[in-house]
Amino acid sequence: MKAHYGYKDGSGDYFIVIDSDKCDGCGECINACPNGVLELILDEFDIEGGTMVAVKDEHRKKIKYSCAPCKPVSGERKIPCVLSCRTNAITHSW
Amino acid sequence: MSQITTQEYWRWPEYRYTVPEKDWHNAKILTAGIDIGSVGSKAAVMLDGELYAYAVIRTGGVSEETAIKVTKWALEGTDLEIEKIHQVVGTGYGRVNVPFANRTITEIACHARGAHYVYGPTVRTVLDIGGQDCKAIRCDERGKVLSFLMNDKCAAGTGRGLEVFADLVGIPIQDLGKVSLQVEKEPQPVSNTCVVFAKAEALALLRQGWSKEKVAAAYHAAMADRITDLLTRVGVSKDFVITGGVSKNDGIVQRLSRLLNVKPLSPKIDPILAGAIGAALFAKALQEKHLGLR
Ligand code: SF4
Ligand code: SF4
Numbered sequence: 001m002k003a004h005y006g007y008k009d010g011s012g013d014y015f016i017v018i019d020s021d022k023c024d025g026c027g028e029c030i031n032a033c034p035n036g037v038l039e040l041i042l043d044e045f046d047i048e049g050g051t052m053v054a055v056k057d058e059h060r061k062k063i064k065y066s067c068a069p070c071k072p073v074s075g076e077r078k079i080p081c082v083l084s085c086r087t088n089a090i091t092h093s094w
Numbered sequence: 095m096s097q098i099t100t101q102e103y104w105r106w107p108e109y110r111y112t113v114p115e116k117d118w119h120n121a122k123i124l125t126a127g128i129d130i131g132s133v134g135s136k137a138a139v140m141l142d143g144e145l146y147a148y149a150v151i152r153t154g155g156v157s158e159e160t161a162i163k164v165t166k167w168a169l170e171g172t173d174l175e176i177e178k179i180h181q182v183v184g185t186g187y188g189r190v191n192v193p194f195a196n197r198t199i200t201e202i203a204c205h206a207r208g209a210h211y212v213y214g215p216t217v218r219t220v221l222d223i224g225g226q227d228c229k230a231i232r233c234d235e236r237g238k239v240l241s242f243l244m245n246d247k248c249a250a251g252t253g254r255g256l257e258v259f260a261d262l263v264g265i266p267i268q269d270l271g272k273v274s275l276q277v278e279k280e281p282q283p284v285s286n287t288c289v290v291f292a293k294a295e296a297l298a299l300l301r302q303g304w305s306k307e308k309v310a311a312a313y314h315a316a317m318a319d320r321i322t323d324l325l326t327r328v329g330v331s332k333d334f335v336i337t338g339g340v341s342k343n344d345g346i347v348q349r350l351s352r353l354l355n356v357k358p359l360s361p362k363i364d365p366i367l368a369g370a371i372g373a374a375l376f377a378k379a380l381q382e383k384h385l386g387l388r
Contacts, residue, residue, distance in 0.1 A: 004243035008323060015243070015327065045203040045239055047380050093327075 001045060005055035006063040006093070014064040015093040016055050016081075022089035025051035032084035035059075037066050053089070067092070110149035110167050116141060118172065123381050124179045126168075127204065127373025128161050128195060130188030133225060135160045137168040138370035139179065143378050145211075147172060148367055157191035165194075181377035181384070185369050199376045201369050202231055202242050208372030209335055210237035213359045218331040221321070221350075223340035225253035228321060230328045237372070241328045253339050258293055259313050263306045271345030274310035281308050283315035292316060310345070318349035325354065334358050337365040 006015035020043060030038045030053065037059045043050045059066045070079050071094075082090050118124060121141035129136045131153060139147040149168035154160045161184070165176055176182075176194055184192030185204040192198075209220045210233070220231040232241040245252075260267040281304075284295045292313065299309045334356040340346055341358075351357055363371075382388045 001239045002241040002328075004241070004327060007245060008327070013327065044198055044200045047197065047199070047376055047383065 003054065004093075005060050007061060009064075011064075013093045014067075016063060016067075017091045017093065018053055018055075019089045019091075020045065020052045022087040023052045023085075024087060024089075025053065026086075027053075028084040028086070029053060029081040029090055032080040034080065035066055035069065037063070038081060064094070108149075108151045110147070110170060112147040112172055113145060116144070116146050118146060118174045121146075123181075123378055124174070125374045125377035125381060126165060126176075126179045126182045127208075127370040127375070127377060128165060128182060128184050128189075128192045129186040129201065129204065129369035129373060130157050130161055130184065130191060131186045131201075131369070132188075134366070135164045135186070135188070136367055136370040137161075137164040138367055138374045139165075139168055139174070140371070140374040140378065143375060145363065145371065145374075147174075148370065150364075150366060153188065157188035158193050160188070161192040161194075181381040183373040183377040183380065185373040196377070197380060199373060202229060202244070203239050204369045204372030204376065205229070205337070206231050206233040206239045206372065207237040207375050208368030208370070209233075209337065209365070211371050211375065212361045212363050212365050212368050213333070213335050214362070216333040217335055217359065219325075219329075219334045219356075221325060221334070221336045222338040223252060223321065223336065223346070224338040225257075228252055228324065228338075230325045232328050232331065237375075243324060243328050245324055255292075255317060256340065256343065259296065259310070262293055262296060263300070263310060265306060265310065268342070270310060271314070271343035271347075273307055274314040274345035275348065276307045277311040280315060281312045283319050284312045285316075314343075314345040315349055318346055318353055321346075321350060322353045330354050330356060332356055335361070335365070337361075337368055341365065 001020040003018045004015045038053050039056050040051050041054045043052045118141055123142050125140050127138045134150055135153045136150045147168045149164050151164045182195045184195035184198045186201045189198040206220055209217045222229040228245045230243045233239050260270050265273055284292050296309050296313055336358045
């Protein structure tokens with residue numbers, strides 16, 4: 001399942017997409033994130049349970065700004081959460 | 095308990111129902127789904143995965159009490175008691191506050207599962223437009239969520255945005271959609287999607303001498319555009335359904351159908367219950383697992 005956290009506004013699409021089928025809840029991305037944007041949540045999408053990563057509630061409506069430090073307008077982009085994930089469970093829409 | 099009706103059309107009258115020809119004594123698996131929303135709370139009781147009894151009430155100040163009240167009301171007139179129900183799943187915004195729930199499942203998963211029950215198994219996209227937020231969910235043939243997106247950042251594209259506009263033009267909110275369709279030619283959508291700016295823009299159009307109908311059309315068109323934008327991110331596949339209070343606004347539904355080139359299915363049961371029904375179906379799966387049946 002692909003969970004889209006974020007929003008769209010006049011300036012563009014700002015979503016962090018977590019693929020729950022790939023995320024094993026290892027927590028590496030949480031450690032890698034300098035701004036405390038991510039957290040581990042219970043997988044409440046099925047009765048099987050388990051844990052998965054999500055964008056914290058308080059960052060969902062301002063994700064463009066929360067993640068701005070990781071996204072230089074020029075030069076090489078090294079997004080810590082994306083790089084830290086071995087299973088490629090995290091993608092960004094912008 | 096009496097029925098309550100209100101002007102705010104995405105809030106519902108309180109009501110309950112028991113399917114008359116069903117007897118719970120014959121059922122192997124008794125389950126319930128309790129959906130505690132920010133405005134309304136719903137309980138659905140199912141016998142072997144078939145709807146038996148349900149109730150819809152306003153959410154009170156204490157969610158725990160609301161959960162008990164709505165479930166007891168659903169069971170009213172039957173001799174089934176909460177304690178006899180094998181598994182209960184809580185969902186919705188107040189799902190952790192259902193004291194007798196065995197598990198909690200997000201409203202997104204319950205909505206998708208419930209939509210399959212309410213509209214049939216061909217449903218692949220569920221658009222839920224409520225008073226405060228808008229959710230787009232794509233699911234598979236079993237009602238399992240494949241992709242979802244929730245927008246609660248901005249009021250444009252929710253019932254709240256319509257409320258602001260209804261006040262501005264002085265049209266009762268339940269008539270707004272109809273009024274917006276009373277134009278010969280669709281005007282340009284208002285250019286701003288933000289409620290605050292869209293309101294100012296609508297006001298300016300009224301001052302320029304546009305009719306209320308034309309301004310309503312422009313406003314609804316902008317809302318439909320915005321919702322379409324959101325939907326394209328998760329993707330739209332048929333069959334398509336619209337749930338939530340705004341599904342009662344024809345002005346939005348017809349414009350969305352045109353923009354997305356899909357015709358929404360009609361429900362067999364009040365779609366307000368989709369979350370609670372989905373939760374009761376998850377509870378059934380839980381009981382089957384418990385019995386070693388899956
Ligand atoms: S690093 Fe990847 S797999 Fe690990 S918790 Fe984060 S998203 Fe999930
Ligand atoms: S882009 Fe940076 S701030 Fe945003 S979630 Fe990833 S690591 Fe955290």
